[in-house]
Amino acid sequence: MSKPLQQKKFAALLAAALAISGGVILWSPASHEAQADTAAATNAATVDVAVVAQQDITDWQDYSGRLEAVERVEIRPLVSGTLTKIHFKDGDLVKKGDVLFTIDPRPFEAEVARAQAQLSGAEARLDYTSHDLERAERLIGDNAIARRDFEEKRNAALEAKAALLAAQAALQTARLNLEYSRITAPVSGRISRAEVTLGNIVSAGASSTPLTTLVSTDNIYAALEVDEQSYLKFIQPGHTSQLKVLLGLANEDGYSREGRIGSVDNRLDTASGTIRVRAVFDNRKGDLLPGLYARVRLGSGSTHPALLIDEKAVGTDQDKRYVLVVDAQNQANYREIRLGAAHGELRVVESGLQPGERIVVNGLQRVRPGSQVSPHLIAMPGSESPLAQVRAEEAVHTIRSLPNKQQKAVNA
Numbered sequence: 001m002s003k004p005l006q007q008k009k010f011a012a013l014l015a016a017a018l019a020i021s022g023g024v025i026l027w028s029p030a031s032h033e034a035q036a037d038t039a040a041a042t043n044a045a046t047v048d049v050a051v052v053a054q055q056d057i058t059d060w061q062d063y064s065g066r067l068e069a070v071e072r073v074e075i076r077p078l079v080s081g082t083l084t085k086i087h088f089k090d091g092d093l094v095k096k097g098d099v100l101f102t103i104d105p106r107p108f109e110a111e112v113a114r115a116q117a118q119l120s121g122a123e124a125r126l127d128y129t130s131h132d133l134e135r136a137e138r139l140i141g142d143n144a145i146a147r148r149d150f151e152e153k154r155n156a157a158l159e160a161k162a163a164l165l166a167a168q169a170a171l172q173t174a175r176l177n178l179e180y181s182r183i184t185a186p187v188s189g190r191i192s193r194a195e196v197t198l199g200n201i202v203s204a205g206a207s208s209t210p211l212t213t214l215v216s217t218d219n220i221y222a223a224l225e226v227d228e229q230s231y232l233k234f235i236q237p238g239h240t241s242q243l244k245v246l247l248g249l250a251n252e253d254g255y256s257r258e259g260r261i262g263s264v265d266n267r268l269d270t271a272s273g274t275i276r277v278r279a280v281f282d283n284r285k286g287d288l289l290p291g292l293y294a295r296v297r298l299g300s301g302s303t304h305p306a307l308l309i310d311e312k313a314v315g316t317d318q319d320k321r322y323v324l325v326v327d328a329q330n331q332a333n334y335r336e337i338r339l340g341a342a343h344g345e346l347r348v349v350e351s352g353l354q355p356g357e358r359i360v361v362n363g364l365q366r367v368r369p370g371s372q373v374s375p376h377l378i379a380m381p382g383s384e385s386p387l388a389q390v391r392a393e394e395a396v397h398t399i400r401s402l403p404n405k406q407q408k409a410v411n412a
Helices: 003-021 029-043 106-141 147-180 228-235 386-400 404-411
Strands: 045-051 053-069 072-075 081-086 099-103 182-184 189-191 212-215 219-227 244-249 257-264 274-282 293-310 315-317 320-326 332-343 346-351 358-362 373-378
Touching (some): 053 228, 053 332, 219 228, 244 274
Antiparallel strands (some): 053 219, 053 293, 072 212, 099 182, 293 346
16 A cells, blocks of 8 residues: 555544544553653743851841930929029030029028128127136136026027027028029030920929920930840840940931940849840930930840841741742752741741752742742842852752753753
């Protein structure tokens, strides 16, 4: 039979078979397996994978707090009177000893004059009684004066001496009240506005209305509440000198200021499980105001090796965190991990991964555990670790040493 005739006969038989089977062609097992392999290779999701980074890091813990003045004084009058002068403008920087307010001094000047007059009278009385007592002492020796008269003169001298001391104390009090009529700054810092205007009568005492407030500016506190674990890890006695303390404000992305631990409270609050801590920061420019929101970061004084991964590589499975680890056969495997603190753009992995392993960092949503992937090797985003670079180069070298067929599948 000629070749054209054979081809026509084969075509006719094939058409009859399609008509009988409804257009379904049955393939052999060998052809089906080849088709599955081809489909698997074609359907493997292309994902970015990176080598787990390892580098020496400092442990950091972030807290929220508020800025507090190192020294804050409510200026109140110590004497009552009429406010006659204000010596500052709202918000001025003042130095210790600068005059802030003047209360009408005339009543206090008059009191000083009266006390001085009383002191002069007491001095004259003491001088008279002292001489009188000297004469009585000479007379009593000659029995020229009665013992009763002598005792009276001695008692008068003692009373005059006591009156002199009282007059001296009264003069000191009058002078002190006169001094209090000029209200001065007890510390250097920035002053608030005057809460009482000129002409008002102010009264003395702790319950009186404050005239203004004054806060120091050279240094400032950042007050925060530290949890028990961080206290035991960072702040317990003997470690505070090695701590690194950083401060950032609400409008800043990073931490622009460095300070030190100023004080740690003497007890842990059992209700909240925290302890009060104060960090001290330089504020000579005066741009840090009490009451501002503060972001405080505490860091241990020493470094240690840690594994770091991009947080985009982390998936959530109810209360668990996991990553997909790509093995040598380019299969994505589920791996539960335990995350630590953030470190820049990366997160510390406390358990679940080993150095040099490859994980999916982009395209996690397109991959299921156990499925084949087409990996594209990249550097771990945000990692500057030299060791991570070495691991990546080792991974590339391993891929290049694979047979050509597997190498093409990895680099697809």
